[in-house]
Amino acid sequence: MNAIQVKEAHDLRVAQLEMPTLKNPTDVVVKVKLAGICGSDMHIYHGTNPLATYPRILGHEIAGEVVEVGSDVAGLVAGDHVVVEPIRYCGTCYACRKGRPNVCKELSVFGVHEDGGMREFFVLPARQLHKVNAGLPWEEVVLAEPYSIGAQAVWRGKVESGDFVFIHGCGPIGICILKMAKLAGATVMMSDLKPERLAFAKANGADFVVSPLEEDVLSKLLDVTNGEGANVVIDAVCLPQTFEQSIQMASVAGTIVILGFDERFSQIPQLPITKKELTIVGSRLQTNQFAKVVQLLNEGKLKENGLITHRFTIDQAQEAFTFVEQNPDTVRKALIEFS
Ligand SMILES: [Zn+2]
Ligand SMILES: [Zn+2]
Incomplete structure (x- = not known):
């Protein structure tokens, strides 16, 4: 069978591998769709990912169909549609x-x-697979993992109905956070440098959008919140400056959610943190968010609505990665399809 493997950094290839088989009674064999x-x-x-070792088969945003289950697997049968x-x-x-x-030491x-x-x-333990309604289009369910990242950020920010949420960045993760924040009942304002990304955020439910190139973001935020600021600020741009701005933008008793991996320092004074009694939290991967995301997918409440922009076959793997890299302004989410 074919696999997209990074042999070593900068060397991506379609490798021929043996078919995986069940090893444990709790395992499931899945045929990948998208x-x-x-x-x-x-x-x-x-x-540039310090956690990865090589050679490595890529892919953590996966939807597929169960082909075989181990003897101890309950709740999944061949033919079920699953996300990883x-x-x-x-x-x-x-x-x-x-x-x-999600932050386990192992x-x-x-x-x-x-x-x-x-x-x-591939083969995984059943507990890492979540069944979705078989009637849903594959291109909707393949977004379960990115949605779970959005769900985690919203959960870490304790976003509630009526909250005002500010999201830095309208890339794919920003959009997934937006969708989850809107489903939680929040009013959402988003920033981005690119007008087309701001327009896409608006089309996906953002109540307000702002370009730092055209307006002072903090003034606009204070304007629309009657001087209060954002109850939850979620930083999906992840620069030292956006973290610094987030402290200023948060309301009293507000929460700031950080998703970045930047190792550079931000200059954060103590006064606003104490005075406003801010909560600053990290958000990494997800904890227990899949059940919620799958339920929303099944109910038709999460739709990709233009988030998926490109599709490639496995034979076009190199082309796909080159294209995604060279076209950051036109690619939102690109998919690899398996026959
Ligand atoms: Zn652990
Ligand atoms: Zn991802």
Whole structure:
């Protein structure tokens, strides 16, 4: 069978591998239908993901069909449509005991620390698979993982109905956060440098959009919130400056959600944190968000609505990665389709 493998940094190829088989009674064999290409896949390809080792089969945004289940698997049968929850964890460390297995000390992410789902077939334990309604189009369900990232950011920000949420950045993750924040009942304002991205955010439910190139973001935010600021600021741009701005933009008793991996320092004074009693939290991968996302998909409440812009076959893997890299303004989410 074929797999999209990064042999070493900068060397992407379609590799021929043996068909995987059931090893444990809790395992499931899945035939892949669609895989999303994510920024983190690009980082593994370019050798800029410090967590990845090589050779590595990419892919953590995966939708497919069950072909075989182990003897101890309950709740899944051949023919079921599933999405992959890409985290594997120890179950006993502090994070796992606290119900936060996404930051497990033994964390292994499908397609990052271990081989992922950009291959015709793979095997995973049943607990990493979530069944979705078989009537849903594959291109809707393949977005379950990116939606789970949005759901996590909204959960970490404790976004509630009536909250005013500000999201830095209208890229694919910003849009997924937007969708989850709107479903939580928030009013949402978003920023981006690109007019077409701002327009897409508006079309997907953003109540207000602002370009830092055209307006002072903080003044506009204070304007529309009667001077209060945003109850939750979620930073999907992840620069030292956006973190600094977020502190200013947050309302009293507000929360700031950080998703960045930037190692550069931000200059954050203590006064506004204490005075406004701010909460600053990180948001990484997801914890227990798949059930919620799958339910929303099944209910038809999460629609891609233009988020998917490009599709490639597995034979076009190199072309796909080159295209995604060279066209950041036109590609929102690109998919690899498996026959
Ligand atoms: Zn991703
Ligand atoms: Zn653990």
